[in-house]
Amino acid sequence: xxxxxxxxxxxxxxxxxxxxxxTLTADASAYEKKSNKKNYVRVDVRPVQLFPGKPAKFEIRxxxxxxxxxxxxxxxxxxxxxxxxxxxxxxxxxxPPGGHHRSGVLEFxxxxxxxxxxxxxxxxxxxxxxxxxxxxxER
Numbered sequence: 576x577x578x579x580x581x582x583x584x585x586x587x588x589x590x591x592x593x594x595x596x597x598t599l600t601a602d603a604s605a606y607e608k609k610s611n612k613k614n615y616v617r618v619d620v621r622p623v624q625l626f627p628g629k630p631a632k633f634e635i636r637x638x639x640x641x642x643x644x645x646x647x648x649x650x651x652x653x654x655x656x657x658x659x660x661x662x663x664x665x666x667x668x669x670x671p672p673g674g675h676h677r678s679g680v681l682e683f684x685x686x687x688x689x690x691x692x693x694x695x696x697x698x699x700x701x702x703x704x705x706x707x708x709x710x711x712x713e714r
Contacts, residue, residue: 609708614701615641620708623680627690627712631662631683635669635697638676642701645672651698654683656690656712686712 606622616639623632631654637644648669654662662683669679686693695708 605713606710609710611703611706611708613703613706615639616644616701616703618697618700618706620695620697622710625686625693625710625712627686627688629685630665631686631693633681633695634678635681636676636678637700639701640675642675644674644677644700646700647672648679648681648697651700652681653696653698655694655696656687657692658687658689660687660690662686 606625608619608621610617610619612618616637619636619638621634623634625631635648648667649664652664654664656662664681664683666682667679668682670677690712692709692711695710697706697708698704700706
């Protein structure tokens, strides 16, 4: 037999599960994925985290059917904020150099307070001098 107490617990648990999935969906779509396809390589980038005082993180996917994706992403990427501060990558957690498909998360140091937007630059992938991606920073 379901009592009023059981019903309230069920409603509370249902609400928490619903809020959890709403939060996941909101976080997953909080940042726009941007793409650049030049010289036979498609690069897709989506910020995972862009908050002042926290490390900036980007999900990066690269795909090609000709050539080799042998770049060291820590060496070819940089980040600049709206105040002119530059950041260098601190970690790549993803597939190693080589092959036709690469994906992972590139992490930078903490974003400075006051940053309103950021620009991620990926250099020299498939002889493209720069691939430039821009986003607003969350407040």
